[in-house]
Amino acid sequence: MVHTMTLQDPSAHHECEPAWLTALQPALSAIDPLRAAVLRRRLRTHGARLHARLQGLYGQQAGFHDFTVSLLTAALKHAAQREEALWQLDLAREARPEWLHAGLTGYCAYVDKFAGNLQGVAAQVPYLQELGIGYLHLLPFLKAGQGANDGGFAVASFADVEPSLGTMADLQVLCADLRQAGISLCSDLVLNHVSHDHAWARAAREGDAAFLAYFHWRPSAEAVAAEERHLKQVFPATAPGNFTFIEERQAWVWTTFYPYQWDLNWAHAPVFRDMAEAMLNLANHGVEAFRLDSTGYLWKREGTDCQNQPEAHAILQALRALCDIVAPACLLKAEAIMPTQALPPYFGLGELQGPQCHTAYHSSLMAASWVALAEGREDIVREVLRHTPDLPKGCAWLTYVRCHDDIGWNVLRPELTAMGRDAQASLLAAVQHYAGRDGQGARGASFQASDDHAVHGTNGMTLALTGLPPGAPAGDATERALARMGLLQSLSFFVGGLPLVYMGDELGQDNVSEAELTVRAGPDGRELHRPVFDEVAARQRHDPSTLPGRCFQQLASLARWRRRHLAEDRPVSLRVFQTAEPGVLVLGRGQALGLFNFTGQPVQVDLRPLAQPWPLWQVADTCRPLDSELVALPAFGQCWLTSSTDLYADSGA
Numbered sequence: 001m002v003h004t005m006t007l008q009d010p011s012a013h014h015e016c017e018p019a020w021l022t023a024l025q026p027a028l029s030a031i032d033p034l035r036a037a038v039l040r041r042r043l044r045t046h047g048a049r050l051h052a053r054l055q056g057l058y059g060q061q062a063g064f065h066d067f068t069v070s071l072l073t074a075a076l077k078h079a080a081q082r083e084e085a086l087w088q089l090d091l092a093r094e095a096r097p098e099w100l101h102a103g104l105t106g107y108c109a110y111v112d113k114f115a116g117n118l119q120g121v122a123a124q125v126p127y128l129q130e131l132g133i134g135y136l137h138l139l140p141f142l143k144a145g146q147g148a149n150d151g152g153f154a155v156a157s158f159a160d161v162e163p164s165l166g167t168m169a170d171l172q173v174l175c176a177d178l179r180q181a182g183i184s185l186c187s188d189l190v191l192n193h194v195s196h197d198h199a200w201a202r203a204a205r206e207g208d209a210a211f212l213a214y215f216h217w218r219p220s221a222e223a224v225a226a227e228e229r230h231l232k233q234v235f236p237a238t239a240p241g242n243f244t245f246i247e248e249r250q251a252w253v254w255t256t257f258y259p260y261q262w263d264l265n266w267a268h269a270p271v272f273r274d275m276a277e278a279m280l281n282l283a284n285h286g287v288e289a290f291r292l293d294s295t296g297y298l299w300k301r302e303g304t305d306c307q308n309q310p311e312a313h314a315i316l317q318a319l320r321a322l323c324d325i326v327a328p329a330c331l332l333k334a335e336a337i338m339p340t341q342a343l344p345p346y347f348g349l350g351e352l353q354g355p356q357c358h359t360a361y362h363s364s365l366m367a368a369s370w371v372a373l374a375e376g377r378e379d380i381v382r383e384v385l386r387h388t389p390d391l392p393k394g395c396a397w398l399t400y401v402r403c404h405d406d407i408g409w410n411v412l413r414p415e416l417t418a419m420g421r422d423a424q425a426s427l428l429a430a431v432q433h434y435a436g437r438d439g440q441g442a443r444g445a446s447f448q449a450s451d452d453h454a455v456h457g458t459n460g461m462t463l464a465l466t467g468l469p470p471g472a473p474a475g476d477a478t479e480r481a482l483a484r485m486g487l488l489q490s491l492s493f494f495v496g497g498l499p500l501v502y503m504g505d506e507l508g509q510d511n512v513s514e515a516e517l518t519v520r521a522g523p524d525g526r527e528l529h530r531p532v533f534d535e536v537a538a539r540q541r542h543d544p545s546t547l548p549g550r551c552f553q554q555l556a557s558l559a560r561w562r563r564r565h566l567a568e569d570r571p572v573s574l575r576v577f578q579t580a581e582p583g584v585l586v587l588g589r590g591q592a593l594g595l596f597n598f599t600g601q602p603v604q605v606d607l608r609p610l611a612q613p614w615p616l617w618q619v620a621d622t623c624r625p626l627d628s629e630l631v632a633l634p635a636f637g638q639c640w641l642t643s644s645t646d647l648y649a650d651s652g653a
């Protein structure tokens, strides 16, 4: 066991020790010897990588050695203060990096909408357990800027909980309760920007040189225009442009998202130090996973679109190395809503080799599944999966059907182009379909599109998008919408290393009502799919004759099947089969086969060409043997089959 390893004599390795490690001896000597021994080992394993990444980023800056030593000294203090339960979790996960492949299911919710406040979330633990949740992402709960704050993504203090949601003490209690229940808490760590209300931004606005350096400034409209020529826009309709004029400074500050979200200057070493401190402080309160928000934008390079720059990956690798030293139980999740081709580096598979994030949103798969559903054909999903690389051990794709953001369509352009299709026309058709403009019954809304022919994003809750008629009257249209939702969820659960359920979908909640949207009065169309948890629907979750009951039971079953059939000790290796039936996707994974019918017609899938010799298949939901080689799938139907032979595991890393 790692924690019983022999203590090392601190002087034993001095000769080959780098200067930064030698400089840490006083800090290590102040720590309990058992812990110090573990930390010394981790420093030897991960410290050089951390040092190399920091050197690449800040090595040219004066005082780099002292910066590194003081960063690591502070980090060691966090390690020494880590409470025993977390320290033990660190040791356990460090010894078994494949813990992430145990068939986890995630859940994502706003604290206030789900349960009022952090204490309310603790009271929802039994509900989450019933659904089979092992990972809970609570959308930003740290102190946010006054007024509009992008759903909490404009953070005013990383060291305080938003007062209306609770306190840091509540957070600590909640994390412990969740851990006890086998649920890891994930917090956003908004790396790219802070609120203009944050103390750093306030000081910068007042002209404090130490804090002016925390942000990116441009002195003139011409300088801004020169940058804008290369940049894209995240919110072209509600927050056009990437810079905001600051009266007090008579200069423009870089604001990729809303004008009140000031991009941090990660080229300035103290930004790294302060954000690392924020992360480790939260980890010591019991946070077990960080959703690294907007990771693609962290580094600015003149003349580029400032996305996915190599230095952004160096920053993430350095943060990961810090976690590996101080809090290895923590999982890092990249929120990089980028085309599939840009994602491998987030797993350390790019030029800059080395551990980086454990998981990342597979937004292309998500968007592709919606396009496939609109088109009634599966080929775009097949193409995306073809471009999806196998991941290193201890890494997993985060899959999802919906989340708090819009469905961003443009990530799919590379795949559509590779298929020889007109990307603009295909995506526009999806936009029109989900805005209900083709008469098929979807009730979503376009997001940030300047006109009816622009392609950007789509908002709406899952069932509204799959065509649930208002009020969900019994009948074909409701059945069709439910089947379509089941198809997308089943695909996400089958492919994902970590599938995420978005709060409300498990109860089949509808879009936020017009009346409620008027009360919320904000320019942000994403409010359409940010409902308050429906207590009445939740009470119906055990009644299979109700819509909430059907949705809840379906997702709970998928979570159960995952644990039973897709728990593996390595990353997912998927096989995508070519089938004779148009519109049907057949995937193999370990001992399971997933069949997904994207057409509005019943189909029969002939399994014979897929596996030789013919295994004994069981249907996952009934555990009954499959009695025919022809599997009947209803319109938009799906099913999982399992066998006792591992037919499809091949190239798992």
Ligand code: GLC
Pocket: 150, 151, 153, 154, 190, 257, 293, 294, 335, 404, 405
């Ligand atoms: C991420 C969040 C999104 C937010 C943006 C800016 O993309 O998911 O909700 O608006 O970052 O912080």
